Amino acid sequence: xxxxxxxxxxxxxxxxxxxxxxxxxxxxxxxxxxxxxxxxxxxxxxxxxxxxxxxxxxxxxxxxxxxxxxxxxxxxxxxxxxxxxxxxxxxxxxxxxxxxxxxxxxxxxxxxxxxxxxxxxxxxxxxxxxxxxxxxxxxxxxxxxxxxxxxxxxxxxxxxxxxxxxxxxxxxxxxxxxxxxxxxxxxxxxxxxxxxxxxxxxxxxxxxxxxxxxxxxxxxxxxxxxxxxxxxxxxxxxxxxxxxxxxxxxxxxxxxxxxxxxxxxxxxxxxxxxxxxxxxxxxxxxxxxxxxxxxxxxxxxxxxxxxxxxxxxxxxx
Amino acid sequence: xxxxxxxxxxxxxxxxxxxxxxxxxxxxxxxxxxxxxxxxxxxxxxxxxxxxxxxxxxxxxxxxxxxxxxxxxxxxxxxxxxxxxxxxxxxxxxxxxxxxxxxxxxxxxxxxxxxxxxxxxxxxxxxxxxxxxxxxxxxxxxxxxxxxxxxxxxxxxxxxxxxxxxxxxxxxxxxxxxxxxxxxxxxxxxxxxxxxxxxxxxxxxxxxxxxxxxxxxxxxxxxxxxxxxxxxxxxxxxxxxxxxxxxxxxxxxxx
Ligand SMILES: Nc1ncnc2c1ncn2[C@@H]1O[C@H](COP(=O)(O)OP(=O)(O)OP(=O)(O)O)[C@@H](O)[C@H]1O
Ligand SMILES: [Mg+2]
Numbered sequence: 001x002x003x004x005x006x007x008x009x010x011x012x013x014x015x016x017x018x019x020x021x022x023x024x025x026x027x028x029x030x031x032x033x034x035x036x037x038x039x040x041x042x043x044x045x046x047x048x049x050x051x052x053x054x055x056x057x058x059x060x061x062x063x064x065x066x067x068x069x070x071x072x073x074x075x076x077x078x079x080x081x082x083x084x085x086x087x088x089x090x091x092x093x094x095x096x097x098x099x100x101x102x103x104x105x106x107x108x109x110x111x112x113x114x115x116x117x118x119x120x121x122x123x124x125x126x127x128x129x130x131x132x133x134x135x136x137x138x139x140x141x142x143x144x145x146x147x148x149x150x151x152x153x154x155x156x157x158x159x160x161x162x163x164x165x166x167x168x169x170x171x172x173x174x175x176x177x178x179x180x181x182x183x184x185x186x187x188x189x190x191x192x193x194x195x196x197x198x199x200x201x202x203x204x205x206x207x208x209x210x211x212x213x214x215x216x217x218x219x220x221x222x223x224x225x226x227x228x229x230x231x232x233x234x235x236x237x238x239x240x241x242x243x244x245x246x247x248x249x250x251x252x253x254x255x256x257x258x259x260x261x262x263x264x265x266x267x268x269x270x271x272x273x274x275x276x277x278x279x280x281x282x283x284x285x286x287x288x289x290x291x292x293x294x295x296x297x298x299x300x301x302x303x304x305x306x307x308x309x310x311x312x313x314x315x316x317x
Numbered sequence: 318x319x320x321x322x323x324x325x326x327x328x329x330x331x332x333x334x335x336x337x338x339x340x341x342x343x344x345x346x347x348x349x350x351x352x353x354x355x356x357x358x359x360x361x362x363x364x365x366x367x368x369x370x371x372x373x374x375x376x377x378x379x380x381x382x383x384x385x386x387x388x389x390x391x392x393x394x395x396x397x398x399x400x401x402x403x404x405x406x407x408x409x410x411x412x413x414x415x416x417x418x419x420x421x422x423x424x425x426x427x428x429x430x431x432x433x434x435x436x437x438x439x440x441x442x443x444x445x446x447x448x449x450x451x452x453x454x455x456x457x458x459x460x461x462x463x464x465x466x467x468x469x470x471x472x473x474x475x476x477x478x479x480x481x482x483x484x485x486x487x488x489x490x491x492x493x494x495x496x497x498x499x500x501x502x503x504x505x506x507x508x509x510x511x512x513x514x515x516x517x518x519x520x521x522x523x524x525x526x527x528x529x530x531x532x533x534x535x536x537x538x539x540x541x542x543x544x545x546x547x548x549x550x551x552x553x554x555x556x557x558x559x560x561x562x563x564x565x566x567x568x569x570x571x572x
Binding site (some may be wrong): 161214216217219220221222223224225226227230234238239315317 | 323331364367368369386387389391392393395397398401402403412415416417444446461463464508566
């Protein structure tokens with residue numbers, strides 16, 4: 001089996017002489033497929049004029065766009081999860097690390113089952129999911145219309161881009177003390193943190209997607225008698241929707257992070273809170289179990305949005 | 318329906334006119350082909366007629382009414398089909414009718430009729446991504462025709478097609494023009510195509526774009542691909558080619 005080019009690239013470049021550029025120019029990703037550089041490579045090439053050796057015949061050029069079979073892909077996917085898991089298991093089984101620092105996979109599983117049976121896990125999960133549900137919904141309800149407006153109307157872009165672009169660079173976590181002063185340590189401050197952490201990025205990414213709607217499509221729509229509201233609703237929105245969902249998917253990961261961060265600092269429920277509790281009693285097995293749950297939830301959110309994207313954007317595939 | 322361009326001019330950069338002093342009257346049901354070197358302002362001219370760009374001099378008149386913006390009575394088709402990729406073929410053709418507020422039943426009937434006209438009824442439910450380049454252009458033309466435009470503006474509509482498909486499309490567009498009776502203004506860089514399709518060929522000069530020549534095509538109204546080999550056709554083709562080349566040379570000499 002030949003290794004994937006990207007996988008070997010980093011390790012091999014050191015002992016390889018830089019090759020003269022021989023590969024085809026991949027060109028813009030979305031452009032028409034032009035195939036190998038036939039026109040320049042065929043015919044008698046005057047090697048002397050360029051100072052380059054004529055291309056070796058039979059040299060195989062592997063395009064970067066090469067794909068793997070479904071079977072290989074699934075094998076690699078399984079490896080990507082099972083590999084680190086095996087390493088973890090081997091490390092803890094070797095006894096080289098104190099189990100108080102690195103519990104074994106079995107201990108973590110047990111801790112997880114115990115939390116599930118006692119019901120703590122479910123109530124914490126519900127608390128965290130409730131927060132991300134509300135916070136992310138609010139963030140999307142604010143950022144998508146805002147970003148859409150910015151992307152569609154140049155004046156809105158000029159008005160809002162500087163301030164949104166600036167606010168994006170203020171780390172949301174740094175607002176935690178301020179949010180606690182303003183909103184107390186209840187739900188409001190946690191939801192607000194999540195909104196703050198997501199809303200600016202999602203606005204700018206949505207605006208970018210909306211701006212990428214081809215001008216020709218907008219022009220044609222106008223000549224078909226569609227006014228601006230109709231073009232916005234029937235042309236720009238459907239065209240941008242897959243990209244908007246992509247942006248949401250990226251920012252959902254950030255939102256999930258912010259929930260846990262907020263709960264680590266000030267909360268009486270939630271997965272983040274459960275971690276700080278476990279820390280107090282040095283229950284690293286519990287911490288690991290919760291981290292696994294956090295990871296699995298994140299993965300679920302991601303896969304759900306991916307499926308939604310695939311469904312909505314079937315036409316762009 | 319008469320289209321008149323009066324002293325039409327356009328400067329994107331002040332002092333550097335892309336088009337200047339274009340005077341043109343197109344009779345109803347005419348077929349005008351515009352040829353000229355790349356950058357002579359052919360697309361800009363169509364954009365002005367479509368109302369997508371505002372002129373910096375002169376005006377565009379449709380039956381004496383000044384054009385101030387885009388509208389469904391002037392349909393536009395670009396070189397690469399700007400179809401709505403998420404809409405089916407039928408959905409694309411229906412877009413303008415929806416904007417018009419035509420009731421569903423009448424809309425469906427009209428779309429079906431148009432798809433028959435362009436020979437794509439069997440693909441009504443397909444997404445544009447599945448279609449060949451020629452089929453996509455047929456959809457784009459049907460979509461523009463749906464609004465019963467009085468002028469159909471075509472900007473190098475077959476420029477991206479292979480020779481065979483292109484000839485099919487030329488015959489097709491001629492047929493549509495005769496069936497529908499709309500005025501067609503078509504930009505092309507293919508002189509043979511211009512002479513084959515146009516009843517009139519306008520040669521644009523370059524920098525600034527002006528009407529360098531306005532030729533009537535004295536060929537039978539009923540043309541087939543075989544006519545491309547007739548002596549009269551070839552003579553006209555050579556004449557136009559020489560004009561385009563001369564304009565191009567003159568432009569090169571100036572820069
Ligand atoms: N929006 C614009 N802003 C500035 N300059 C423009 C704009 N659109 C066109 N131009 C300029 O106007 C000139 C004519 O452009 P146009 O696209 O009309 O030429 P064309 O005859 O259609 O060329 P081609 O055959 O390559 O399509 C070019 O020099 C171009 O750079
Ligand atoms: Mg052009």
